[in-house]
Amino acid sequence: MLHDLLPELITSLMGAGCFEDAATTVLKDMLTGVEAALAASSLMGQGRVLRGVVHLRPEGGYQRLFGLEHRSGARVEGTGYLTSGSVWRWLVEHRCSVSIDVQLGVLRPWLADGAPAHVERREGAGLPGSETRERMLGRDATHVHVVPLRAPGGAVEGMIALEVSCKQAIGGELVWRGCYELLASAAAPYLRALPPRPATPARADEFLPVVGPTTASLIDLLRVFARQEETILISGPTGAGKSRLARWCHEQSARRGQRFETLDLLSVPEDLQMAELFGWKRGAFTGAIRDNPGAIARAAQGTLFIDEVDKLSLKAQAGLLHVLEERRYRPLGDEGSERRADVRFLIGTNTDLRAAARAGRFREDLYYRINVLPVRLPPLTERLDEVPLWADYMLSRRHREGGGQGVARIGPEAVKLLLDVPWPGNLRQLDNIVRRAYALALAERGGPGGELVLQRGHVERALAYEGAPDEGALLTQLWRAAHAFVQEAERRAREGAPLSLELVEVFRGLVLGAAVRRTGSREEAFTLFGQQQLIKNRNHHRALRRELDRVRELADKLGYEIDPDLAALLNEEVETPAEGR
Numbered sequence: 001m002l003h004d005l006l007p008e009l010i011t012s013l014m015g016a017g018c019f020e021d022a023a024t025t026v027l028k029d030m031l032t033g034v035e036a037a038l039a040a041s042s043l044m045g046q047g048r049v050l051r052g053v054v055h056l057r058p059e060g061g062y063q064r065l066f067g068l069e070h071r072s073g074a075r076v077e078g079t080g081y082l083t084s085g086s087v088w089r090w091l092v093e094h095r096c097s098v099s100i101d102v103q104l105g106v107l108r109p110w111l112a113d114g115a116p117a118h119v120e121r122r123e124g125a126g127l128p129g130s131e132t133r134e135r136m137l138g139r140d141a142t143h144v145h146v147v148p149l150r151a152p153g154g155a156v157e158g159m160i161a162l163e164v165s166c167k168q169a170i171g172g173e174l175v176w177r178g179c180y181e182l183l184a185s186a187a188a189p190y191l192r193a194l195p196p197r198p199a200t201p202a203r204a205d206e207f208l209p210v211v212g213p214t215t216a217s218l219i220d221l222l223r224v225f226a227r228q229e230e231t232i233l234i235s236g237p238t239g240a241g242k243s244r245l246a247r248w249c250h251e252q253s254a255r256r257g258q259r260f261e262t263l264d265l266l267s268v269p270e271d272l273q274m275a276e277l278f279g280w281k282r283g284a285f286t287g288a289i290r291d292n293p294g295a296i297a298r299a300a301q302g303t304l305f306i307d308e309v310d311k312l313s314l315k316a317q318a319g320l321l322h323v324l325e326e327r328r329y330r331p332l333g334d335e336g337s338e339r340r341a342d343v344r345f346l347i348g349t350n351t352d353l354r355a356a357a358r359a360g361r362f363r364e365d366l367y368y369r370i371n372v373l374p375v376r377l378p379p380l381t382e383r384l385d386e387v388p389l390w391a392d393y394m395l396s397r398r399h400r401e402g403g404g405q406g407v408a409r410i411g412p413e414a415v416k417l418l419l420d421v422p423w424p425g426n427l428r429q430l431d432n433i434v435r436r437a438y439a440l441a442l443a444e445r446g447g448p449g450g451e452l453v454l455q456r457g458h459v460e461r462a463l464a465y466e467g468a469p470d471e472g473a474l475l476t477q478l479w480r481a482a483h484a485f486v487q488e489a490e491r492r493a494r495e496g497a498p499l500s501l502e503l504v505e506v507f508r509g510l511v512l513g514a515a516v517r518r519t520g521s522r523e524e525a526f527t528l529f530g531q532q533q534l535i536k537n538r539n540h541h542r543a544l545r546r547e548l549d550r551v552r553e554l555a556d557k558l559g560y561e562i563d564p565d566l567a568a569l570l571n572e573e574v575e576t577p578a579e580g581r
Ligand SMILES: Nc1ncnc2c1ncn2[C@@H]1O[C@H](COP(=O)(O)OP(=O)(O)OP(=O)(O)O)[C@@H](O)[C@H]1O
Pocket: 207, 208, 209, 236, 237, 238, 239, 240, 241, 242, 243, 244, 245, 307, 350, 427, 428, 431
């Protein structure tokens, strides 16, 4: 009986040095239990135990995956075995074990300690989709038993899946006798707390030039995920490297060599999201003067990375859900039948999608559909061991690009300083700092040349620029604001109340207004933009009022609630001091 194995299991777990040791221990016991149950049943000699897999995936992303399988009479490690996203969802919600008849797609919940609940769920959430079933059958699994791994508060943070091949039991009863939940509870604290086995030095490459000790196990996991066809959800703060990692996943997948497309939803106005995704036929909407294939068609046979997925409108979310489930889509304005979407989807976000789903901003079903293989890329401050490596890589790249000879390296004091920066902009910010520091070092030396060492002073000065907005980023933000403006104008035009182009000039008023609020002085605000002459003639009050009138006019026209700071400014400006002429 599995019960009898418990004391020995705990002793072994106490001696385990890493997650993989603990996973091996508990899987061995469970697989032995399944074998014994099969042998004691009427199916004796008719079924085979295939493998067990431990998944550790607390909220936020997968942390570990480990499998043990029977091969030629021996148990060997294997990791590429995923269970079903919908079963995971079911487990999180119901927190009890389930067994799945893969062929029939029947899911049977079990009560604690192996008593089957008398419910057969043939419909609704929890049933593995047909793709998942095919994948499981493809590796011979006809029956899967899934046991939750719980955190102390009861939340499910992982699962153990045991797979059996027994064609005779399809549609019938495969008996999972034993107390798998008990063993899982005993093992859960060790599985959650033990560190991963020290990873073999990760291979850096052209697409992922740095893999530090902290992310090595995450990258190993992602390498396994990349080879599947399932959707990977990459979350992480802005600038952490999600887009580059998505590209790397494509290069690790069977689709490498095919197209890799990115659809960054931050730069696509809501009205055009569906069109950008699915493409359109000429005349599908005003301005559609020729056919456009759309991102899915452009990525055909390859990979499509949809970044900032949380920016999708609810309508476009429904469209994406359809294409993820049915693998079919139709371009806008196309009267023909739906087209097949032969694309592997990778999804990026820097927000908490689960929270967005709870708040009703993101469809829950879509969240679960894309949350099959979630990974969280930590902020740079959680992987400080990578800072010197990335800085070194970025510096050498810059040096090479600039035609520099010899090596460029970072002095030890400069490295120390880099380790103290909070890095809100993550790798992107680090790259900017390194570029600036390099430019300063070059300027100091009087131009390019041979070997170069970045000193602490260079980095200090580069960091001092941080408060100042990067010109490129500023232009990008203006570009996005322009899109938002045009989108609003389009909406109004459809309603027969077009916005006047004059109102575009509202931006000047907003800038001056912001300057007044920040400096607390009209004079300082105008001086900031070189308008001393206006001040001298005491015309700046009138100029400001004119500009702010435009802002007021736009605010009235749009009828939206405006930022309280802006509202205060507009009210404050009603009275204007005496002016010159
Ligand atoms: N694998 C990489 N190789 C080279 N540079 C990288 C890599 N990953 C990140 N970087 C650096 O970090 C910057 C940000 O990376 P990336 O655009 O992938 O981040 P992100 O997480 O997708 O950001 P956002 O959420 O803002 O889209 C890059 O422009 C580059 O300077």
